[in-house]
Amino acid sequence: MARIVILTGAGISAESGIRTFRASDGLWEEHRIEDVATPEGFARNPELVHRFYNARRAAAAAAAPNAAHQALAALEADGRHTVLVVTQNVDDLHERAGTQNLIHMHGTLAGALCAGCGHRWPAPTQMQVTDPCPACGKPKTRPDIVWFGEMPYRMEEIWAALRQADLFVSIGTSGNVYPAAGFVADAMHAGVPTLELNLDPSAGTRMFDAARHGPATQVVPGWVHEMLARDR
Known part of the structure; x- marks a missing residue:
């Protein structure tokens, strides 16, 4: 065996x-990776990042x-x-x-992660900046995705x-x-x-x-x- x-x-x-990410043009679904796939991008504009991954989550659910x-x-x-x-x-x-x-x-689109306490739970179809962590209650919900610069x-x-x-x-x-x-x-x-x-x-x-x-x-x-x- x-x-x-x-x-x-x-x-x-x-x-x-x-759709695949193409490093040659620096874009992923018409967004700069620095804006949607880095911790810094999430800190600058969490609303954009959540919209981006909500769309990716919907696209994955529709695929076979x-x-x-x-x-x-x-x-x-x-x-x-x-x-x-x-x-x-x-x-x-x-x-x-x-x-x-x-x-x-x-990581996976199916997961949510608290940027504050590290708690993980199943992600809803649509995630929002104001979503509270089920463990600590703080509104620090992010996709459980490994971004550029993370291990x-x-x-x-x-x-x-x-x-x-x-x-x-x-x-x-x-x-x-x-x-x-x-x-x-x-x-x-x-x-x-x-x-x-x-x-x-x-x-x-x-x-x-x-x-x-x-x-x-x-x-x-x-x-x-x-x-x-x-x-x-």
Whole structure:
């Protein structure tokens, strides 16, 4: 039984209608990332940030898992491998496809966080600046999203899994955002074979042992089919 660690990025959800962030123009859904995806942006204009993530939450709820999400869930459900999916995405498409062993390293749209006391709770569909924290009562509610300049969640657990893996697969990532962009180097230094599945070569594609490029809904199910057929 192989231990497979899979990193997924925005590219796996793009074909479900979730727009990707393009660093080349510095914009995300027509907003500067400094305004909607940093602690400083939230401090300057929390109303804007809440409107932005309320819209993202609605868009994610309207989207459906695609063949790539479903293929990864099928690989896990097959049971012949231990599969850990580490996603940079804040949508819930992996869960809705059936993936169970999952880490949201950048948080999730489904979560709310108190910037005052650190309490977490399920986010309502619409969040407002005046929403009180259920624990401390202060109106310091923010999305439970890891913004630029903040440390992603469960990093020690992820690094430990990478060191113990038999295969690391990166799907739909640009290779520009750290620390996730460094996972291939971490795996390489641990002697773990690596594979990139991406629409186009990522910034770190040369570091991978192998790469397949094309739409996620084609290359991911194709790879999973080969894995399951090979293990029969």
